[in-house]
Amino acid sequence: MNNEDMSHVFDKLNNVASQNNISPEMVNNLFSMLNNSNNHNNDTNSSSDFCDNSSHQDYNDQSSSSTNNQNNPFESSGIDFETIMRMKTIIDKINTKDDPRSNLLQSLKPYLKDSRKSKVDQYIQLINMSKVMDVFPFMGGDSKK
Amino acid sequence: MIDNIYNEFTFGRNDNRFEIFGITLYFDDILLICLLLFLYNEGVKDQLLFISLIMLLLS
Structure with a gap:
């Protein structure tokens, strides 16, 4: 996902947030939390591979991927926009x-x-x-037909 | 007969309660019972609300 797509997603998210009285600071806090969790995962992966001979290259690769992942929080954390909206609905x-x-x-x-x-x-x-149970599909809620 | 029924009711002069057939009912118990009856007569079909009120009554 290139930067243009990400900016489009961010704009869409900000529009939805503004419509639903969510401040941009909350959205930024959420993104920072996703980045922190992603950086923590990358750091643990990098420390486990450090003993290998090829670990240096892997470390460099992962560090570069971590920088890319900082720009792509959706891909790295596995949380997409739809999941975030569901979380917002539940809250x-x-x-x-x-x-x-x-x-x-x-x-x-x-x-x-x-x-x-x-x-x-x-x-x-x-x-x-x-009321939260209505959202989960195994309870019969939020089923897409 | 009315005297017998009256004798079954003991209106507490100091406490907010009365006893009927050995069961002591306080004011909030009566309130919850009346609320449950009212909701039932109105045809409210909110099971969770009924469960909450009954659990509140029994606690």
């Missing part, structure tokens, strides 16, 4: 604050005993986590 579903079930349980809280108030919070988290 949005967890963080939603407009769920009627959660609102109902929250409204009950002042009328319950203290022992039950803590359980209400747990059940609200449980309800939020159940």
